[in-house]
Amino acid sequence: MKVRQLVWIIGLGCWLMPAKGQSVDRAAMETIQDSLIGLGYTIYNEPSEPERLKANFTFVKTLVSALKVPNSYQFEFDSLAMVSILRSPDDKFRVFSWHVPLNDGSYLYYGTIQLNTPNGGLKMYPLLDKTYEIESPERTVTTAANWYGAQYYRIIPFGGEYILLGWKGHTAQMTQKVIEVLTIGNEGVKLGKAIFDSDSTRAQTRAIYRYSRNARMYMDYDSTENRIVLDHLAPPDVQEEGQYEQYGPDMTYDAWQLQNGVLVFIPDTPMRNPAAPEDDEYNDPRKPANHPKSGLSAQ
Numbered sequence: 608m609k610v611r612q613l614v615w616i617i618g619l620g621c622w623l624m625p626a627k628g629q630s631v632d633r634a635a636m637e638t639i640q641d642s643l644i645g646l647g648y649t650i651y652n653e654p655s656e657p658e659r660l661k662a663n664f665t666f667v668k669t670l671v672s673a674l675k676v677p678n679s680y681q682f683e684f685d686s687l688a689m690v691s692i693l694r695s696p697d698d699k700f701r702v703f704s705w706h707v708p709l710n711d712g713s714y715l716y717y718g719t720i721q722l723n724t725p726n727g728g729l730k731m732y733p734l735l736d737k738t739y740e741i742e743s744p745e746r747t748v749t750t751a752a753n754w755y756g757a758q759y760y761r762i763i764p765f766g767g768e769y770i771l772l773g774w775k776g777h778t779a780q781m782t783q784k785v786i787e788v789l790t791i792g793n794e795g796v797k798l799g800k801a802i803f804d805s806d807s808t809r810a811q812t813r814a815i816y817r818y819s820r821n822a823r824m825y826m827d828y829d830s831t832e833n834r835i836v837l838d839h840l841a842p843p844d845v846q847e848e849g850q851y852e853q854y855g856p857d858m859t860y861d862a863w864q865l866q867n868g869v870l871v872f873i874p875d876t877p878m879r880n881p882a883a884p885e886d887d888e889y890n891d892p893r894k895p896a897n898h899p900k901s902g903l904s905a906q
Contacts, residue, residue, distance in 0.1 A: 647689035678727035712779025716756025822855035
């Protein structure tokens with residue numbers, strides 16, 4: 608969708624700006640953050656879809672203006688609850704991601720990766736959601752320019768790369784969760800890598816789990832066991848096999864073990880029943896009181 612790319616191009620202007628000094632202008636950043644909070648509230652609570660999209664257009668331009676402030680990487684944006692902001696464990700970069708709800712129950716995704724530069728200048732990679740243009744996302748390595756959009760809630764170091772766990776509201780009937788590898792190099796950003804040891808072909812580049820929008824799926828990193836644990840999804844009836852909008856947890860668990868540079872699939876992993884906080888945060892963007900990632904949750 609061309610509007611996504613246009614929003615970033617207009618907002619970005621110059622993507623690399625040298626800067627001197629080591630401190631950020633916090634007063635300026637707080638002022639911009641206040642504007643972003645108001646726009647974020649509109650994105651999730653305005654009944655009119657055109658007005659939500661208009662607010663997001665302004666939100667992107669305003670966020671870019673904030674990131675252009677010298678040493679902006681030091682500013683946490685800790686009051687900007689409607690955006691997921693994840694710093695890499697080595698503090699080399701941070702990932703911004705958020706979504707815009709549409710009237711038909713689908714979503715648009717927006718994001719950017721901001722690098723922690725030595726001189727405090729801005730270097731970033733805008734993420735352009737091309738979900739519906741990617742024919743085989745589980746077999747495709749994508750870039751920042753053709754992103755399989757998601758709102759990320761966990762980042763896991765994996766050698767010189769990173770594993771991202773993301774929530775992806777998809778349609779009025781179905782939600783997804785995503786596991787993918789992020790690589791940042793001299794040639795830019797790559798998302799996805801054939802490290803999933805799920806079959807003999809080793810061609811899988813990301814794991815995508817599809818389930819009913821009315822269900823909740825647990826998927827998170829277990830640092831003690833160095834693995835990603837997740838609900839096993841199944842239909843309520845064998846006759847509904849493949850109808851993913853009917854799928855939900857069946858009270859068993861699977862795992863992806865991080866091992867020797869690959870993810871090894873382990874079915875039937877013993878585990879107590881955990882909560883799924885990211886579903887509470889993202890599943891119903893129209894209810895801010897129960898949606899801490901949708902702007903001013905107190906309103």
